[in-house]
Structure formats: C-alpha cells, structure tokens
Amino acid sequence: MTKKKLLRVGLIGYGYSGKTFHAPLINATPGLSLVAIASARPADVLADWPDIVVKTEPDRLLAHPGVDLVVIASPNDTHHPLARAAIAAGKHVVIDKPFTLDLREAEDLWVRAERAGLLLSVFHNRRWDNDYMALCDIVRSGELGQIVEFTSRFDRYRPEVKKRWREANVAGAGLWYDLGPHLIDQTLQLFGMPAAVTADLALRRHGAQAVDDFHVIFHYAKMRAVLAASTLVSGGTPRFLVQGTQGAWSVAGLDMQETWLKAGLLPDSVGWGVDDRQAQQFVSCNDQITTKNHALPQGNYAAYYAGIRDALLNQQQSPVTTLQARDVMRILDIARQSDAEGRRIALI
Template identity: 70%
Template sequence: MDQLLRVGLIAYGYAAKTLHAPLIDATQGLQLTAIASSRPADVIADWPDIVVKTEPDRLITHPGLDLVVIATPNDTHYPLARAALAAGKHVVIDKPFTLDLREADDLVQRAEEAGKLLSVFHNRRWDSDFLHLSQTIAAGTLGRVVEFTSRFDRFRPDVRQRWREDDVVGAGLWYDLGPHLIDQALQLFGMPEAVSADLVLRRDGAKAVDDFNVILHYKTMRAVLAASTLVHGGTPRFLAQGTQAAYSVSGLDLQEGWLKAGLRPDRAQWGVDQREATVYHSFNDAISSESLPLGQGDYAGYYAKIRDAILGLGPNPVPASEACNVMRILDLARQSAAEGRKIAVI
C-alpha cells in the first residue's frame, strides 16, 4: 500500500480499546497515529509510541491526520463529528450514529459539503452468523421470509455504574444494541411500513431501558427485534421462517470476545466460527433438518473498506445515508413506546 492514511481515535473506553484500536492497527495502509483520552496513562501502557491528547479538540486539529474515529459516549457523537468535518477530516462514528435523525441528517449534509467520507461502525454486518444468514436468504433456500426474529440476550441482573446504564440521553439497551439489530434487519429486508415498540426497565434499580421488543411491520412479513439483560439462555440469535424452510442459529459471533482477549485480527483463521446453523424442512408434516457451518466473520474488513473508500478504490462500507435509516427506526420506536401505538414509517 503506497499511501498511508493516518488515523486519530477519540476515546479509549471499551469500544475504542477492544474494537477500534486493534482493527485499525491491523489494517494495511492505516496508521493509528493519535488517541485522545482522559486517561492518557492507559493509552501509553498499550500504545507507548503513539501521540496522546487529553482533549478531543486537540486531536481533531492534530496535523497530518486523515481520518478521525469517534468512539465516545453517544451524546458527544454529533458535536465531535461536526468539528472533525469542519477541520477537513474523514470521519467514522461508532454506533449509534447520533442521538436522533435530525443530528444525523445535519452531519450527512456537512460531509457532502466538505467532500469527506462519513461512515458509521455497524460492525455486526460482518458477524459470521449474519453473513451466513444473508447468504442463505439470498440463495432462496428459505423461500420468501414471512417472520424474522433477531435477539441479543444476556444475563446481567446487576445495574452497573456507567454512563450506558445511567439516566442520561443516549443511554440504555435500545441505543446500545438496537442499532445493531435494526441495521441487520434493514440490510435484509429494507425499510418497513410501520414500527411498534416496547422499551422497558425490568431490573431492580434500572435507570435506563434494559429490555426491548420492537416489531418492524412489512407488507407480507414482520421482523421482531429484541434484547434483554435478564435472559439466562436458550433463545436463538436468529430465527427466520420462510415458505420453503426455516433457519435457526444460537450463540454469538466470537470476534469481539477474541479482541477482548487480546487476539489480533491479522492472525491465521481470524473470524472462523465453529458454530453451525440449522435449516429445517417440512414435507407432509415430517420435519427434517440439516446443519450448516457458519464460516468466517470479518470485522477487520470494515476498516479495509474505509481505507479503500477514502482512496477512491471502493464504496463506503456503511454510508451515512444507511445509518440515517437506522436512526429513523430508532426514533420511531421511541415514539411508539412513548405513545403506545404503531407508528407509520413515512
């Protein structure tokens, strides 16, 4: 790779430390040049040769940076991205894009005016199970999908002291996991006709949404998106019912866990998932099944595609316009839950 793109990363919390920093560092043609963090000692311990800034604005104005990656608390995404675009940088924002569609639309306009790439890190497009499900649906194996369920459940009964679980704007499970599930559903089925949602606080002492059940209503099908912090197990990650067959897979993609354990995405066999999906067939009331290997996930592919898009060698892997559709559903679900009714997607 002849041209080296220099990357600045704002924040060094869980997402930045576990996902963004190692993925950027493992991508040929990208150089992780600077990190902004209120805990500089943590950064230096992991990246002793990197430039460390204590304030985001000082990183944004750091000379020579081509790309700024924003992995800060959700309520800071919009102002930081706005500042980075104004400084002439390409921008990647961790999900959710912004707090609402109004902010998202404004950033899209600013990026277009600046002639800069703007992308959102919807990394779960590159989960092994989602890639396999997408291929299975596209191949026509299931026929026409009539019902789709996407769940992301965990058992975390204790409310932790962190901004994601506090009573602040942009916190809660719907802002945390909702964007992943929405984005995957929109990739499979496009925009729905209507949205209905139940966003609740179930745990003792909960301050933010920790359980959701959202239905995307389509003309001939529905997609159910759900997540909870009080599920011990037993629920499939994906369940799709079609006119020809059904598809089920349980468990989670392994890449985040590997990154958390310190494994690098440039190692051999990265993303290879040993889980299997099950496809069910029914004929004359007799049910048969077959197990299919999931194959390989590819989180590292996101930043390789970002590199190529900046260099004019390929498309933006997650265009901001697609992230705006996610924000639209995120907003409509909150409206539906607040008003207790189905909301049309206009």
Template identity: 50%
Template sequence: MTTSLNVALVGYGFVGKVFHAPLILATPGLRLHTVVSRDAAKVKADWPEVQVVQDAHAAFADPHVDLVVIASPNDTHAPLAIAALRQGKHVVVDKPFTVTLREAHDVIAAADAADRLVSVFQNRRWDADFLTVRRLIADGELGRVAEFHSHFDRFRPVVQDRWRERDEPGGGLWYDLGPHLLDQVVQLFGLPEAITADIARLRDGAQAADYFDVTLRYPSHRAILHASTLVAGNGLRFAVHGTQGSYLKHGLDVQEDQLRAGMVPGTPGWGIDARSGEVVQERDGRLVTDIARAEHGDYRAYYAGMRDAILQGGPVPVTPQQALEIMRLIELGARSSEERREIALG
C-alpha cells in the same frame, strides 16, 4: 494523501480499546496515529508508539491525521464529528450515529460542506451468523421469509454505574443494541412499512432502558427484534422461518469475545464460529435438520471499506443515507413505545 492513512481515535473506553484500536491496527493501509484519552498510561501500556492527547480538537487540528474515529459517549458523537469534519478530516462514528435524527442531518451537512466522508461503524454486518443468514435468504434456501427473529440477550442483572446505563441522551439498550439489529434487518429487507416497539426498564434500580421488543411490519412478513439484560438461559440469536424451512442459530458471533481475549484480528481462527446454525426442512414428509455452512465473520472489512473509499473514491461501507434511516427508526421506535402504538413510516 498517501497510500496509508493516519487515524485519530477519540475515546479509549471499552469500545475504543477492545474494538476500534485492534481493528484499525490490523487493517493494512491504516495507522493508529493518535488516541484522545485522559489516561495516557492506559493507552501507552497497549500501544507505546501511539501519540496520546487529551484534547480532541488538538487531534482534529493535526495536519498528519487523515481519519478521525469517534468512540466517545453517544451524546458527544454529533459535536465531535462536526468539529472534525470542519477541520477537513474524514470521520467514522461508532453507533449510534447520533442521539437524534436532527443531529444526524447536521453531521451529514457538515460532511457535504467539507467534501469529506462520514460513516457509522456497523460492524455487525460482518458477523458470521448474519452473513450466513444473508446467504441463505439470498439463495432462496428458506423460501419466502415469513418470520425473522433477531435476539441479542445477555444476563447482566446488576445495574452498572456507567454512562450507557444512565438516564441521559443516548443511554440505554435501545441506543446500544437497537442500531445493530435494525441495520441488519434493513440490509436484508429494506425499510419496513411500520414499527411497534416496547422499550422498558426491567432490572431493579434500572435508570435506562434494559429491554426492548420491536416488531417491524413488512408487506408479507414480520421482523421481531429482541434484547434483554435478564436472559440467562436462552441463547437464541436468529430464527428465520420461511415457506421452505427454518434457520436457527444460538450463541453470539465470536469476534467480540476474541477481541476481549486479545486475539489479533486476522490470525488463524479469527471470525470462525464453532456454533453453526441449523437448517430445518421437510423431506419425504418429515422434518430433517442439517448443519448450515457458516460464513466467516471479519469486522476488518468495515475499515478496509473506509480505507478504499478515502484512497480510491469508492463508496463508504455504511452510507450517510443508511445512517439516517437507522436514526429515523430509532426515533420512531422510541415514540412508538412512549405512545404504545404502531407507527407507520409513511
């Protein structure tokens, strides 16, 4: 292994093209060596020097490839990850890690058997607003948290013909955005005592879930996670209420929009959110609102962490155990919604 890692990216749809490829190329010590895609012209138009192959297993067998990134449809994550690990490659899987908890255990067992690293891409740990929330809670500026609200709402009233919106394993909003919101909460508070979920199809013609409202029960607070495709006018991202005040943030982290616009990660303005949140606290018997100092987001931190874990033996940025915890919550949430009841983690 050299001081630079060759990366094979499996999948060049929206996630592979907009997120993974630019972040890999912008991370020192990583080189986008191969892309697995049936549309070589699409890849070459963006990255003419990158090798393109149609067969993922050909990329796995390439002795020059050190790290495989899987950004293919959700139901292919587990078999592709296991195949890459058996060829001796380190593996990053886009969220959700797998479709089932059983598959997650199988992937981790394959990594252990191959003595290779596996991780799931939880880039939203490095959202600017989440980093700000994390700091405010850690510093005690809000006191003891009583309510934590996390929204990821969009207005997409027309159902699209794409795998993410079909009634198939790993489809729907719970598997798309649920892993992000669950991971952020667990990073802040650890695992909850219980979960109650309402997962539904609300749009006309919806084939898969396009709405969820989930409550995580903790001993002294509640965390409420919400996502919908039929919200045109709210824009709330975080509302954190504690014994010493509240933090309110509207608007999503800017990095996705910056990547969509073709901005190179790390260039001036990268990860800087102009819509700073507000801290509301009582002073001298009245409520006062201050602009919260916003942290800078940077999704490259995930790939820098993977690079260092492979080359220097450090911890992966998202551990296999953390991947298992989120998959367990995903399954329990789906079960809670189906059975219409709270489910304890036990």
C-alpha cells in the same frame, strides 16, 4: 478525497469500544496508521500504545495536521458535536454506533460532510458477524421460500445495574442505543425499510435507570421482523430465527470476534472469525421436516476498516454509507415515539 497511500488515523475515546474494537482493527488494517488517541486517561493509552501521540482533549487531536481520518468512540452524547468539529477541521469521520442521539443530528452531519466533500460513516461492524453472514446467504438463496417471520435477539444475563454511563439516566444510554443499532442495521440490510414499527422499550431490573429490555416489531407487507434484547435472559433463545414457506433456519450463541479482540487477538490470528457453532436448517417437503446442520462462514470485522481505506484511497463506496446510517437513526427515533405513544407508527 484523500490521495495518500497511507491514511493517518486519530481515535477519540479509549473506553471499551475504542480499546476493544477501533484501535486494534485500525492498527491491523494495511493502509491505515493509528497515529494519535485522545483520552482523559492517557496512562491507559500509553500502557497499550507506548509510541503513539496522546492528547487529553479532543480538540487538540482535531487540530493535529498529521490526521486524515478521525474515529469517534466517545460516549453517545458527544458524537454529534465532535463529528461536527472534525468535519469543520477538514477530517474524514467514522463514528461508533449509534450515529448520533437522533435523526436531526444525523442529518445535520450528513449535510456538513457532503458540503465539505468528506467521508462520513458509522461503525456497523456486526454486518460481518459469521452468523449474520450465514443468515444473509440462506435468505438470499431462496431455499426457505417466502420469508414470513424473522426474529433477531441479542440477549445477556446482567441482573445487576452497573455504575457506568451506558446504564445511567443520560442521553444516549440504554440497550436500545447500545444493541438496537446492530439489530436495526442488520435487518434493514436484509429486508429493507418496514412499513411500520411497534416498540416496547422497558426498564426491567431493580434500580434500572435506562432501557435494559426491548421488543420491537417491524411490519412489512408480507412478513414481520421481531428485534429484541434483554439483560435478564440466561439462555434458551436463538440469536437468529427465520421462518419461510419452505422451511426455517436458526442459530444460537454469539459471534466470537468481540471476545477474541478483548483477549488481545487480531484478525490475522489463525482461525480468526470461525467458531464451532452450527446453524440448523429445517426443510419442509411433502409434509415431512428434515434437519440439516451448516457450519458458519468466517466472520470479518476487519472488512469495515478495509472498506473505509478503499473508499478513501480507491474511490470505492463506503462500507456503511451515510444514507444507511441515517435510516438506522430514523428507526431508533420512531421506536422511541412508538413506545412513548403506545401505538404502531407508520413509516410509509
């Protein structure tokens, strides 16, 4: 592991994810120094980061001797080859979700990183959404009793298909690869691996070329989890809804950290991670239902890169381990198989 007190970071890709999430969060994390960015649009990078080293080709960044950690935020179909090259160059690696295109590619990178003694992690930042953190607290408290159903939705209203790779007919495009990893990771962290999966991955919009709607069921022994997202929902659905034998809990809307990052705010801004949404808890007692409102805790995307720093400098566990990221890829693959074959797929 790296023994330096300062980790020098190189970022590959300066599209939406690199510009909005990775560059500002890396720069805001003590102990990390963003020293280089590889992008096909160097002028865009220099407009935001005039003092940084800019490379137009990823291999030139990988050859940079002053880079300890490489962050890959390029299109999904480049994740595996770029991460493989970074590991071969002796760099620690963070990959934006999804890890890779499939489980086979993910396991290949896992083996290579293990053999090289390098950190390999995936940016599952939505573990630090304020609504998800509140959800974890209420479920783990036991106040809702035995959980019988969990619903996680991430809906948007985007009826027009845009000309961009995320919505094109290319490998790794579509909503299942874009939002699916978030919902899968959150559910696995809370409830573990399901016994089986049933998936419906659809193209709903006129002119759609990639999945823009999904409805996936995780089957557990005594509960089910429903993961769903759509580009044609204009409102009316909760972000999370959990039903238990002693009550229920729900929250609507979305964590605001992405919006704030887009606006140029940073995690040290006053009030960061706190919004005015409230969760509702429905308590069942003696056939009576009462309602309680709860403020949400402070969200904290910066915790991910602080965890990467501590894993490398202080030998702590990675905030998202390779095993956890591999499990997400397993579910992504199995859901695609379930949809293609029109049946429930058993995992265990």
